[in-house]
């Protein structure tokens with residue numbers, strides 16, 4: 001794997017099999033939450049994962065964190081010494097030292113912080129669990145992490161309820177950073193916050209990235225957040241990555257019809273600028289437990305041709321018509337088209 005890469009996901013699939021249900025084993029459903037995903041994360045970048053609810057973003061993030069053991073595929077992580085390790089194949093004890101290097105920031109600071117623990121205990125926990133520090137060093141490292149996150153260390157004896165939503169998310173970030181990780185997976189890390197606080201937390205995350213040389217995988221359904229923060233973006237639809245590009249390219253020249261639809265669905269505050277297609281295209285969203293022969297987006301795609309119901313390209317952009325549509329400027333000329341087909 002090239003030196004600039006910190007993570008390489010290859011052919012990753014995560015299936016969930018449902019319970020037996022009323023009719024026993026035969027009634028079991030299998031959800032392909034993540035299906036044959038390839039993904040590269042480069043050192044020091046922020047890779048955005050974006051897509052509608054249920055497309056598999058969280059599941060992919062949890063596979064990288066090895067909170068889920070993937071059904072198949074590889075998750076190759078490059079350690080600081082340059083050695084490579086496939087996280088997918090590691091046992092619980094083999095994963096333990098890596099848990100300090102790859103950390104997460106949780107979505108909701110109100111529910112993710114234990115209300116019965118002080119801030120000191122919350123932030124110190126990963127240090128203690130992983131035997132990274134003891135005695136006064138624990139307190140020093142907690143104080144340092146809090147300070148980095150813009151919180152006064154004197155307040156570490158207080159409980160989470162004494163803090164605002166934004167401050168609680170700073171505590172969550174301090175807890176993630178206290179072990180000095182290299183890769184942080186942030187899943188909807190600012191979605192639960194008030195808009196006014198959101199940009200402060202995003203700015204903090206950017207500053208910490210510069211200061212500490214962090215790499216982020218940033219999961220969000222919010223395109224404005226993705227556009228603000230990410231270097232590159234991978235777009236997910238029904239368990240698959242359908243397009244991947246540098247942020248500016250993706251927003252200026254989407255290549256997959258789903259990306260185009262996603263970008264058009266962003267509401268515009270000025271009603272004079274509103275277009276008719278500010279919703280995602282109509283049509284049934286298939287569930288990830290259905291079997292697909294062609295492109296998954298084809299039932300909702302206004303550009304679909306016969307071929308699209310038969311096969312899907314195996315590389316991104318996963319669209320037979322991507323080149324033709326992009327080159328011909330079709331997306332732009334459809335600005336006023338009826339997207340409901």
Ligand SMILES: Nc1ncnc2c1ncn2[C@@H]1O[C@H](COP(=O)(O)OP(=O)(O)OP(=O)(O)O)[C@@H](O)[C@H]1O
Nearest residue numbers: 016031033052053054055056057058059060221288
């Ligand atoms: N533990 C699980 N057991 C069964 N199905 C699951 C499980 N976790 C996720 N799924 C299913 O996998 C699919 C992908 O879910 P996932 O939460 O990864 O999507 P998402 O894009 O993160 O959505 P959201 O933005 O709503 O969190 C969904 O159909 C979901 O119902």
